[in-house]
Amino acid sequence: MAKADFSPIADTTRRAEIVALLRRAILTGQLAPGQKLNELRISEQMRVSRAPLREAMRELVQEGILTSIPYAGTFVIEVTAKDIDDAYSFNKVMDELAIERAWPLRDQRFFDEIDRRHEAVKQATRALDTTRQIETALQLHGLIYEWADNSVLLETWQRLTSRLQMYFALHQHARNEPVPAEDVHETYVRLLKGKDMRAAQRHAREHIDLDFEELLAYARGLEQRPSRGA
Amino acid sequence: MAKADFSPIADTTRRAEIVALLRRAILTGQLAPGQKLNELRISEQMRVSRAPLREAMRELVQEGILTSIPYAGTFVIEVTAKDIDDAYSFNKVMDELAIERAWPLRDQRFFDEIDRRHEAVKQATRALDTTRQIETALQLHGLIYEWADNSVLLETWQRLTSRLQMYFALHQHARNEPVPAEDVHETYVRLLKGKDMRAAQRHAREHIDLDFEELLAYARGLEQRPSRGA
DNA sequence: GACAAGCAGATTGTCGACAATCTAACAAGA
DNA sequence: TCTTGTTAGATTGTCGACAATCTGCTTGTC
Incomplete structure (x- = not known):
């Protein structure tokens, strides 16, 4: 039997792709520190509803590169x-x-x-x-x-x-x-x-x-x- | 002038409360390792829609006490x-x-x-x-x-x-x-x-x-x- | 009896709309 | 002029419904 060594199937949720996109944008500096992430605008640009986008943002908040203030917005962390x-x-x-x-x-x-x-x-x-x-x-x-x-x-x-x-x-x-x-x-x-x-x-x-x-x-x-x- | 030293206002989003509730349930062992979290059931028990619940779960996944498999469910982590x-x-x-x-x-x-x-x-x-x-x-x-x-x-x-x-x-x-x-x-x-x-x-x-x-x-x-x- | 195909049922993922809250601009009064 | 109250607009938080996916069972065939 031929050993196949398959790698895991790609995460096929929009959420996962959004996370990857946002993370990349932040880590490459496309999104500057302190910048606010407007949910409506981003969701429209990505052709996605706000639900998976918000879930993705919650993940990145916990990951420590975004910070969220209730009813005010979610921002790229400042760097001191x-x-x-x-x-x-x-x-x-x-x-x-x-x-x-x-x-x-x-x-x-x-x-x-x-x-x-x-x-x-x-x-x-x-x-x-x-x-x-x-x-x-x-x-x-x-x-x-x-x-x-x-x-x-x-x-x-x-x-x-x-x-x-x-x-x-x-x-x-x-x-x-x-x-x-x-x-x-x-x-x-x-x-x-x-x-x-x-x-x-x-x-x-x-x-x-x-x-x-x-x-x-x-x-x-x-x-x-x-x-x-x- | 009297110095007041106010502490920050409490996070008054459902999401934040759900996070606290779930975390407590997991950390006290109310939710056993490996157990699946049924979104509908929990949201009904908490009298909350699934949206904030799901966002809360995303946070706890990043926090490392929940683990999520797309289209299969979110589970309390196993302990080896x-x-x-x-x-x-x-x-x-x-x-x-x-x-x-x-x-x-x-x-x-x-x-x-x-x-x-x-x-x-x-x-x-x-x-x-x-x-x-x-x-x-x-x-x-x-x-x-x-x-x-x-x-x-x-x-x-x-x-x-x-x-x-x-x-x-x-x-x-x-x-x-x-x-x-x-x-x-x-x-x-x-x-x-x-x-x-x-x-x-x-x-x-x-x-x-x-x-x-x-x-x-x-x-x-x-x-x-x-x-x-x- | 074993096995594949297909069909419910349940559950997760996503969507669009509504409610709650914040911000900033403006008006009214001291 | 400064402060306070009001209001309109924009944005975030939440909801209920629909679509996509998985699981287990049933059915039919060999």
């Missing part, structure tokens, strides 16, 4: 420097934990997968696709969480990822420089494939530091002139 | 031994982090609050109110997260709390013993008010260990005869 700082320092600890847990579970599939994802980042970089670059970089980074074999840890990472992606997209958007052409992940990947766990943890922390420092500087700049959504 | 184990080992690391961050920020308000919450636990214990006992114990435990001054850390704890409360309630329900009358938090509180951070961290870890060990044993027993919801 402290939010970024909190996410940053939390991520540092989580990373160390994830590496520690994933370390003894690394196998050939792990090494294959990390190369595959690294390649995806490099390709997005070559293609000058900044959105995809952020996305793939986070996926590369997420591998240790997927391998750590802890559902709570993984879930926490996935929640955090949404916001990180949003932060980085915002940053990219702002400075409007095309890409950091350099491959900053080379060392990270090499260490994760190596034998020194402590070194991997240390580098993960420092590597993240760099990206975040820029982000923080950017966010602190924002604090001065708070931009209410367009 | 691994789920509990994952939550447990994750919580250990988080606790150390929370204590570390909260430690230098302890002030008089902190000490007052910890006593207040400790008192609440003792009162629930005396009243033989097991549900409230679990609730207050988790609130006592959550103080270090509230004081750690990190929104992501706090949010993560709150998400985890839901599930922990469910686990413990399940456990209590199963063994049906009224209460552990002994005050197990005495040492925890004393250490948090003391000067030795390391000792507090160590105790937090070990104290949690005890409760969890019982839970795990219980959950492993469940694995054998998986109970589909009533």
Whole structure:
């Protein structure tokens, strides 16, 4: 019998598609922080009634990238420097934990997968696709969480990822420089494939530091002139 | 001018109340793991239409205590031994982090609050109110997260709390013993008010260990005869 | 008797309309 | 001029009904 390995059928509810669309719009910066989401307008644009749209929005509220005020509206979350700082320092600890847990579970599939994802980042970089670059970089980074074999840890990472992606997209958007052409992940990947766990943890922390420092500087700049959504 | 210090007005949407009702029902074990939530039946019982009910359920799905399968239904999550184990080992690391961050920020308000919450636990214990006992114990435990001054850390704890409360309630329900009358938090509180951070961290870890060990044993027993919801 | 096709019944997903609430503009009075 | 009350418009919250989908049973055929 031929083994088929089917992937799960796609969620065929409008709600699920709406969630995906909205999330993408927010994480790529199409919808700016603070911006209000007008239900009627969006539902008309998507050719969908308000019911599934509202359910989708409720999900994204719980996911932490939208915020809702009864009878006032639902808005894209604002991003403060402290939010970024909190996410940053939390991520540092989580990373160390994830590496520690994933370390003894690394196998050939792990090494294959990390190369595959690294390649995806490099390709997005070559293609000058900044959105995809952020996305793939986070996926590369997420591998240790997927391998750590802890559902709570993984879930926490996935929640955090949404916001990180949003932060980085915002940053990219702002400075409007095309890409950091350099491959900053080379060392990270090499260490994760190596034998020194402590070194991997240390580098993960420092590597993240760099990206975040820029982000923080950017966010602190924002604090001065708070931009209410367009 | 008299300073008033008003707290925010209560959310007065049906949706919010439904969320609270459902969450309580799940966390106290009124709704058993695996049980299906029939929208029509519940909406009729609550005298509410299905729209706000469905939105509420979407929130709880994202909160991680319900799970939804399109066109099949929404169910209370199943609890496996691994789920509990994952939550447990994750919580250990988080606790150390929370204590570390909260430690230098302890002030008089902190000490007052910890006593207040400790008192609440003792009162629930005396009243033989097991549900409230679990609730207050988790609130006592959550103080270090509230004081750690990190929104992501706090949010993560709150998400985890839901599930922990469910686990413990399940456990209590199963063994049906009224209460552990002994005050197990005495040492925890004393250490948090003391000067030795390391000792507090160590105790937090070990104290949690005890409760969890019982839970795990219980959950492993469940694995054998998986109970589909009533 | 085993198995596939097809048919209720029940349940979830979606829709369009109505009710409740908020916002902002304007008018009236101190 | 400032404050307060009113009102119209827009937007969110909620409802009841319809459409799509699933499940289990029945039926018919081999």
